[in-house]
Amino acid sequence: MFNDRRFPLPPSGPRSCRESAGTDHDLGGPIAQPHRNSPSSLIARKIGESGPDFQLSVAQTRWRIQIKRADELTTELKKQCFEIFETNMKQIYLRSSDGYKPKEKKRELFHPNSRFLLVSTPHEATDLEVTSLIQGFLMWRFDFEDCLSPEEGLVEVAYCYEIQLKAETRGKGLGKVLMEILERIGSSWEMKKVMLTVQTENETAVKFYRSLGFFPDEISPSQVGQPEGEPKADYEILSKVVVKMSQSNVDIIT
Structure with missing residues (x-):
């Protein structure tokens, strides 16, 4: 997984087994967008701005979405994010082959290359930085991932490290919308895939991702096979090819 300085957020407008390595190349230039007022265009123009970015309605519930870099998160917001993650995932990690390593997880989650979609409800506060309790988040990075084919080499991906919602927020279609937003961001930056580890x-998560069109990637353990004598991997690497998206029926309110 390579350092994503090649993919800086626009100025205004597996987790892999590999360590980060820098690259000085910058995309530069305007982002290609399907339509000036489409959700993907609106979202792309909002990336990197501070404060409440936009609202959207899902199943007759309005949500406030804010996009932030990890280094823009306050200590309180980091605490809220990690509490949601720990509530949802600690027991699963404790039973996994890697175990639960909270210090390592915090370093991964709040790495400088991490980007967040933070979810709250509009009535909670207009200043998310100060008093609002977030209801969930999606964390991703722009990365490179290997292909099995030497001809393809590395491909540019939007890698979803975490999507976590509070229990009372699930089952309302919000997770699906957050993943759609990530796909739209990936499309705006001309990424080849959206990827994740599950x-x-x-x-429940596997079923959710499958319903969105994610399937085992060619580099997933189930596809490349396990070395003889090693235990079966307890995770899958899923991916979905990024396509240019059309107008969504999600109501984006700027």
Whole structure:
């Protein structure tokens, strides 16, 4: 997984087994967007701005979405994010082959290359930085991932490290919309895939991703096979090819 300085957020407008390595190349230039007022265009123009970015309605519930870099998160927001993650995932990690390593997870989650979609409800506060309790988040990075084919080499991906919602927020279609937003961001930056890692024990998550069109990537353990004598991997690497998206029926309110 390579350092994503090649993909800086626009100025205004597996987790892999590999360590980060820098690259000085910068995309530069304007982002290609399907339509000036489409959700993907609106979202792309909002990336990197501070404060409440936009609202959207999902199943007759309005949500406030804010996009931030990890280094823009306050200590309180980091605490809230990690509490949601720990509530949802600690027991699953404790049963996994890697175990639960909170210090390592915090370093991964709040790495400088991490980007967040933070979810709150509009009535909670207009200043998310100060008092609002977030209801969930999606964390991703722009990365490179290997292909099995030497001809293809590395491909540019939007890698979803975490999507976590509070229990009372699930089952309302919000997770699906957050993943759609990530796909739109990936499309705006001309990424080839959206990728993620999921614990096979987490059957609810596996079913959710499959319903969105994610399937085992060619580099997933189930596809490349396990070395003889090693235990079966307890995770899958899923991916979905990024396509140019059309107008969504999600109501984006700027």
